[in-house]
Amino acid sequence: MIRLHNMCSLLLIAMATMLMASVHAAEVMILPSGQTVFVTLYRDNILRLKVQPTAGDFYRVTDVVVADKEAADKLKVSCATATSCLVEAAKASMTVTGHDLDSDTAHLIVEYRTGGVVSTISKVPVAPQFKDAPELTTTFPTAKKLFGLPQHAMDLALKEDVTYQLYNLDVFHYKLDDPGGIYGSIPFLMAHSSQHTTGVLFLNSAEMNVRILKSQEEANGAPGAHWKAEVGIVDVFFLGGANPSQVHEMHAYITGKAYLPPMFSLGYHQCRWNYRSTDDCLDVDAGFDQHNIPYDVLWLDIEHTDGKKYFTWDLHNFPEPTKLINSIAAKGRKMVTIKDPHIKRENGYHVHDEATSKGFYVKTESGSDYEGHCWPGTSSWIDFHNKDARDWYATLFKHDRYGGSTPDLYTWIDMNEPSVFNSHQVTMDRNAVHRSASGKQVKHRYLHNMYGYLHTMAAFQGHLLSSAGAAAVKRPFILTRSFFSGSQRYSAMWTGDNMAKWDHLEKSLPMLLSLSLANYPFVGADCGGFFFNPEAELMVRWIQAGIFYPFFRAHAHLETKRREPWLFGEDSTSRIRAAIAIRYSMLPYLYTTFFQTHALGTTVIRPLFYEFPAEENLFSEQNTYMFGPSLLVSPIVREGEAFHMVRFPSGAFWYDWFTGKKMESGTDTNIAVTMDTIPIYTRGGSIIPTKQRLRRSSAAMVHDPLTLYVSLDERGNSYGELYTDDEDTYNFESGAFLHRALSFSAGRLTCRAAPTAYTPKDRTKTFQSDVYVERVVIFGLSKEPRRIAATSANVGGNAADGVATATELTWSKVHDAIVVRQPKTQIAADWDIVIEF
Incomplete structure (x- = not known):
């Protein structure tokens, strides 16, 4: 048998x-x-x-x-x-x-x-x-x-x-x-x-x-x-x-590999539940300029809507939303509004009327619309499992459908677990019914963890649709709270409603590292904590840690005290400004890392064992980690620390970011700290591109010159890359980008085209850049130079076409670093900077 x-x-x-x-x-x-x-x-x-x-x-x-x-x-x-x-x-x-x-x-x-x-x-x-x-x-x-x-x-x-x-x-x-x-x-x-x-x-x-x-x-x-x-x-x-x-x-x-986010989304985001009116928004925006603190995005929570009906505005407090968005955008900044998946059941509300007539709500077992309570009161939920429903939802983002929106408005989707206030476990009934476009039914229990992912897909499609017909399609920016495998293709995420407590700050690091290991690189946590009121020390330390979150946003609950960065006293404002300035200086490096993540399927923040897999003492380390492949960071996340332990892997040289001092590899080192201390160390063998001029937003930095940080390994070598494009559209997919390799060996720093695993869909477009190098900072030289010169076909724009010229450069020793000044080598050109001893 x-x-x-x-x-x-x-x-x-x-x-x-x-x-x-x-x-x-x-x-x-x-x-x-x-x-x-x-x-x-x-x-x-x-x-x-x-x-x-x-x-x-x-x-x-x-x-x-x-x-x-x-x-x-x-x-x-x-x-x-x-x-x-x-x-x-x-x-x-x-x-x-x-x-x-x-x-x-x-x-x-x-x-x-x-x-x-x-x-x-x-x-x-x-x-x-x-x-x-x-x-x-x-x-x-x-x-x-x-x-x-x-x-x-x-x-x-x-x-x-x-x-x-x-x-x-x-x-x-x-x-x-x-x-x-x-x-x-x-x-x-x-x-x-x-x-x-x-x-x-x-x-x-x-x-x-x-x-x-x-x-x-x-x-x-x-x-x-x-x-x-x-x-x-x-x-x-x-x-x-x-x-x-x-x-x-x-x-x-x-x-799927993570999508390449637009540059502005890597800057600092300012949010609370809720900025109350147009005047309130403009005052906050002006406050950043008054206190010389850069930021890129201002956010509006649910109170900006008409009765919590998404894709609408409270026209009493926001009478001319287009003018508000344009005023913010005039400074190179963006705005975000929230659009949750629950829809208020109110006749005459166009989203509800259309969802009802088209049958696009999740159903009960008896076939009626599934109903529950959320922020608007009695609500129903879009059936994002249905592709036809996703396609329809995407049309709501079109500017002629979403009144008051502009191309400078982006999206936050929250409560998409989905959250149902009056249901068991505060979520959708497991027996609720979804229908595919072909009419096939499936119970909610089968796809529960995917609901937020499907919502994100629809919102992403909506942004692409709203950009259709423009000279170039813009990359969306979407933030989601709920996610599943694949969400990294469409959105950033944050860790939800945390608290203004030290242990929540400390625990944010392993939470984000775990997400990064699971192929979700664009992640962050609310700086300052969502619930309760942070004291000045906690707020400063959280911003100092947040500059090393891939997604960097401050957010606060409706009932908390206002906490814009300048409201914690002059000393704290100065420290917050200094920290945010570091984040902005590193945007060229961070953007390059995100490009590598998009092209190769790598990630942005990494546990130490990710980069040093053979060192067993690093396997459980979670407070010191890698920010990209080349920076080791160890945020101070405990109250009142006078000394802070930093774990240095043995597999590399390490240099203090601010002084170039060489640290002892393979050690757990206690460093003395003050409220101004931000532990950052460069990895020997790396070259990190930065922009050091303090601007009001990332858009104002586009043409700024570069400072290169060159950190030598045990053989006196180093390597790094710079990726740049228009920072906003999909033109890079047609070849409109620069990808440059920076290398140092035998006393020679070179810039050439980078070998890349990224293949554009076509090469119908090109990208031009006028950015040049204004400074080179070198860590780890064994002796001082005798002479430094730059050789290039285009040094300072003075050379004849195709003719190499040499320019002698000035330099000085600052702390433990050699600083080369004003080589003015164009990043788009091939060039060499040669050091003679």
Whole structure:
């Protein structure tokens, strides 16, 4: 009987394999429980295991999340029996074996091997009783620490014997060190050792609970995790690499690389619930100029609307919104308004009327519109699962539909977990019904964690639509609170309603690092804390930390005291100004890092083990981290510190950013600190482009000259890149950008075209830049120069076309640095600066 079953299964395999050829998947086995098992190759080291019933209605997350199509042409599947298969790719393999398939405890054992090492062993129950609650257990024989599973206000390294809930919820006054779900979820885990890194992505958008196993629970003492989703299918991606950055790039290949944000969005954002009127907004804007503090974006929360009806304005307090936006934009700044997913049920409100007539609201099981309470009162929720609804929602952003909007107005979407005040767990009923454009129904429980992601997709599409017909399509800027795998393709996110407390400041660092490891690079936390009132010391320290958040915004609750940067006393204002000035000076470096993230699938902020994967003492470090590949930062996040511990990896030289003093590598160093101290260190072997002139906004910096920070490694070498474009549109996709490589070796600093992994869609456009280098700061020279000269085909604009000229340069020693002044070498040109000793 078993022999007959095996023969039938083999026949079914052959038939199903032919049927699945068009979607590039290989069917491995059909199980007696009525489930099928698929394995797919997604690049050499990425293999996917999918287990689902042969028949049934199961929501497929991958239809809208997976960014790239699978390529199974290199996949080799050999099945010794109907219950045992070996799947081989060029650099990875997976053995899938069925056990006890005729019993109630039937399961698969999956061994994933990469780099000659079995890095992941998974047990997947496939008995009939598990088909509605998919689960698996993964163990990692080579790993020392596990990371990921955001979002939780917890430490960076995952804790043993703790169950992390992935269920997007609006949690009022969320607790620290609590593994319960909050606003967003990414079901991705990274297992790391000094020799190997493995990633597991369980792509299921239902509620999921992941218990981190005690090491002693496994026979070999390996760390592990037990995953269990409420409903759906097992759809798991295994990623293996030599280090975290390789696994990170593989993850980005699956769910998408982050979009390249416009430059203004990397500046400082000023927000509160709520700026009350046009005059209030203009006064805040003028305050930044009066106190000489740069900022880029002013935000409006829900009170700017007419009765909390989104895409409207309170015309009593904001009688001419277009004039307000244009007044702010005249200084190179932008505005943001909030647009939540709940829609007020009020006849005559155009959004509600259209959503009702088109049937675009989420439904109840009986077919009526789902209703609940949120900020406007009785509300319904747009069914963003329906592509037709997303397409319609996108039209609301068009300037002829959204009265008072302009191209300088951007979007904040909040409460999109979705938050429902009068419902269990303050969220949508799990039995609420979504409909696809074709009319197919799916219950909310299947896609709950994706709701905010789908909202973000629609808003992103809306911004593109509002920009259509312009000379160049502008890149959107959207901030979301709720998110899922793939949200990084469309928006920034922030960690929600934190508190003005020191422990919330400190915990923001591992929260953001965990998100970054899970392929969400454009992340931030509300500086100053959303709830309660920060004292001056906390506000200053939070801004000093916030300059190293990829997304940098201050925000506050309606009932808090006003806290614009100049309201904490003259000394605090000076310190806040100095910190924000550092952020703006680093925008060329930060923008270049975001471009690399977009092009390569890397990230912006990185735990130390990401850059130094072999140093086991760094695996749990979360207060000192990398800001891009070249800066080590250690924000002061504890009250009243007189001494601050900075952890310096042994794998590099480190220099104090302000003095060039060389620090001792491989040490935990206590440094004396004052309220003016911001611990920043450059990595030996790096070159960092900056702009040092203090301006009112990033737009005012476009033509400013550069200062290059050159930090030498143990061989006296260094390397860095500068990427620049128009900072605002998609013209870079048609070749309108400059990507320059800066290199120092044997006393020679050179600028050339950078080797790039980014390939434009076409090269129909070009980009011109008049930016030049006005200063070079060099850390780590073993002796003082005798002579420094610049050689270029265009030095100071004085050379004849194509004729190299040499200009002798002045320099001086400042602290432990050599500062070369006014080389005036154009960044778009090839040039050399030569140091003679």
